[in-house]
Amino acid sequence: MEINLISDTVTKPSAEMLQAMFNAKVGDDVFKQDPTVNDFESKVANLFGMEAALFFPSGTMANQTAIKLNTNPGDQIICDKWSHIHLYEAGGASFNSGVNFNLLDGHRGMITAEQVKNGINDPEFYHAPLSKMVGIENTTNKGGGACYDIETLQEIKQVCVDHNLKYHLDGARLWNALIAKKQHPKQFGALFDTISVCFSKGLGAPIGSVLLSDAETMKKALRIRKIFGGNLRQSGYLAAAGIYALQNNINRLEEDHRRAKELGAILQKLSWVAKVEQVETNIIIFSVQPSIEDKEVIEKLAQKGIAISLMAKGTLRMVTHLDYKEVMHTYVLETLEKMAF
Known part of the structure; x- marks a missing residue:
């Protein structure tokens, strides 16, 4: 039995999703003539109560487009030091948009309104970069799937309004936050x-x-996506998978969260584990005792057919994730309980 717990990106389309893709009606999306893409974008925009949406090949390209839309060269983005747009997008913000970061020392990848306010440069002090955008990641990847309270996000929004800052959400795993916190996309x-x-x-x-954004901003995003090489032709086959996911795979995230919490609970009981971060969604972050090498744990689990990753x-x-089934989960729990160093 091969069990991959490296990421939730390792999943493969189900037979039902593949059938939806096979049946998709398609056109040329570069001319905005793919009916399935148009339907998908409309569905997502309506779900969030926003005016317009645009389909991208990757989350990194979507984030980089947002940065380009919200800033000018020389500007500064305020975000947590663990933010994906800073750590894991290959320096794209500086390469594509010529901006830098004011990195805040948040809690598990989450920042507060007070931190944001204190991190804003005086716009009259022309020696410093102009603070222009606040970037939020929800859930936080390196923070172990932690979720923001909506009240905190509202407080940060007010700071953005007061100081004329753009407000971007990297919601790569926002669906997990919505389920865990019982929140609604329109919020x-x-x-x-x-x-x-x-x-x-x-x-x-x-x-x-x-x-997603307002219609005028997304019209500009269309041009930036083209510049970044993100235009696709008959991408309705891919959008059909997104529509199927919207309709069938959101509520089931509760299963992933339950299993993650059960894994976290087992790890906390093991003598060779030093610390387990609080598990809120589908990510479990843990460290081992100083006498044990990380690679020892990875190799021993690999021998049992279980793949995990080294975060740092x-x-x-x-x-x-959805390809991690209950029979696999039972096996992993039993394997962890029996492991010794």
Whole structure:
């Protein structure tokens, strides 16, 4: 039995999703003539109560487009030091948009309104970059799937309004936050200037993210997507997977969260585990005792057919997903309980 807990990006389309893709009506999306893509974008925009949406090949490209839309070269983005747009997008913000970051020391990847307010540069002090955008990641990847309270996001929004800052949400795993916190997409649509949401993680589609904003901003996004090489032709086959995911794979995220919490509970009982971060969604972050090498744990689990990842030195990660079934879960729990060093 091969069990992959490296990420929720490893899932493959189900037979039902593949059938939906096979049956898709398609056209040329570069001319905005693909009916399935148009339907998909409309569905996502309506779900968030926003005016328009645009389908992207990846979440990184969607985020990079948002940065380009919300900033000018020389500007500064305020975000947590663990933000994906800073750590895991290959320096794209500087390469594509010529901006830099004011990195805040938040809690598990989450920042507060007070931190944002204190991080804003005086716009009259021309020696410093002009603070222009606040970036939020929800759930936080490196923070172990932690979720923001909506009240905190509302407080940060007010700071953005008061200081004329754009407000972007990297919602790669927002679906997990919505389920865990019992929130609604329209709550987020009412707050943010731009939102990116991913369909190839928790929702199990093979590819794709969607960027949302007002109609005028998304008209500009269409040009930036072209510049970045993100235009696709008969992409309705891919959008059909997104539509299927929207209709079938959101509520089932509760199963991933339950299994993740059960894995976290087992790890907390093991003598060779030093610390387990609080598990809120589908990501489990843990560290082992100083006498044990990270690679020892990874190799021993690999021998049992279980793959996990190294998040950073001293930090290991497991991620549950829709291809991680109950029979696999039982096996992993039993294997962890029996492991010794």
